[in-house]
Amino acid sequence: MRLRGVLVSTADACAVGCRFCFRADVGRDVLSLEQYARALSRLRELGIDELCLSGGEPTDHPEFRQLVRVAVQFGFRCAVVTAAREGRRLTALAGVAGLLSHVTVSADSREAERLGHTGRTVPSAAAVFEALGHTRASLHVTAYELGEADIDEISAVVTKAGVGLEVSPLLPSRTFRFENPNLQRDLELIEGSLGMSPELRVVVDEYHQWLDSPPKRDCGSERLYLSADGYLRRCPYDTEAQVSVNASRQEISASVRRMLDEPPHTAIGCVAICRPSSAESADEPTEADPAHSRQAEQQMEAAL
Ligand SMILES: C[S@@+](CC[C@H](N)C(=O)[O-])C[C@H]1O[C@@H](n2cnc3c(N)ncnc32)[C@H](O)[C@@H]1O
Structure with a gap:
């Protein structure tokens, strides 16, 4: 297996504050530009470019x-997953939209929004797609107790914006474990009205089983995780096997190889996080001039 990408946690704290959030790291760390550039340099040497x-x-x-900008200068196809809707978040996103290979705009079904206090409504995502100025984007809807009104809203937004759609059921997290009594109905609605990727189908088919006793399965993800405090891991949740981006080139390379040779087991949280990345990789890559990338790399190396 070849590693293709890296999922970057830009910060452990999150002002969006979704009550059901399943992310692995919660705290105060914010990824520094220096740690990030160092990580990107090492990851490019390992052949990772997403x-x-x-x-x-x-x-x-x-x-x-x-x-x-730094990601693109290093030659990465750079995607973003965001809850941005307006104000500074949207201005920041729109300012670099042309450089992004893909933008996933997160939204929630009405009941998921109510449960999670997220503020990420489906209709409010429309303004974000308008602001991007391109359609290398998709709407990702976290769904709980889907209704016809949700389906109508979702269809209206993606049809008008001309973007892709991924709907996934609300999944349990470490602080938010629940059985979803309406899962089957949600799935039928998702599949019947909106469609679902085969990979996600596998995840949700096993949903209740995972809650009781997760089957033992090796991680098959093709991407690493960079934590906000500067560690590279195969799995966001697996802090046992990680390497600091400050380690030597040899150490990082050997550790990543070990992570590939001895993959961690898949757990309920990561099975959802590492769901198919096709939405991120299907679009045209962002053009990165190799000479430019090399130059940026040298400048960064010199600065570190
Ligand atoms: C953790 S968020 C981080 C990025 C950004 N703040 C956002 O809201 O998109 C990444 C994605 O995880 C999804 N997510 C978080 N917790 C979830 C859960 N329990 N079940 C399903 N999806 C979840 C979010 O809806 C979002 O699409």
Whole structure:
């Protein structure tokens, strides 16, 4: 297996504050530009060229635009997952939209929004797609107790914006474990009205089983995770096997190889996080001039 991408946690704190959030790291760390550039340099040496900025809320990162520019200068296809809707978040996103290979705009079904206090309504996502100025984007809806009104809203937004759609059921997290009594109905609605990727189908088919006793399965993800405090892991949740971006080139390379040879087991949280990345990789790549990338790399190396 070859590693293709890296999921970047830009910050552990998150002002969006979804009550059901399943992210692995919660705290105060904010990824520094220096740690980030060092990580990107090492990752390019390992042949990794796709990057997804997540969080926390990536557009809240004090140097969000720089994170995107640096990624592109290093030759990465840079995607973002965001809850941005308006104000500073949207301005920051729109400012670098042309450099992004993909933008996933997160939204919630009406009941998921009510449950999670997220503020990420489906209709409010329309303004974000307008602000991007391109359609390398998709709407990601976290769904709980889907209704016809949700389906109508979702269809209206993606049809008008001409973007892709991924709907996934609300999944349990470490602080928010529940059985979803309406899962089957939600799934039928998602599949019947909106469609669902085969990979996600596998995840939700096993949903209740995972809650009781997760089957033992090796991680098959093709991307690494960069934590906000500067560690590279195969799985966001697996802090046992991680390497600091400050380690030597040899150490990082050996550790990443070990992570590939001895993959962690898949757990309920990561099975959802590492769901198919096709939405991020299907679009045309952002053009990165190799000479430019090399130059940026040298400048960064010199600065570190
Ligand atoms: C953790 S968020 C971080 C990025 C950004 N703040 C956002 O809201 O998109 C990344 C994605 O995880 C999804 N997510 C978080 N918790 C979830 C859960 N329990 N079940 C399903 N999806 C979840 C969010 O809806 C979002 O699309």
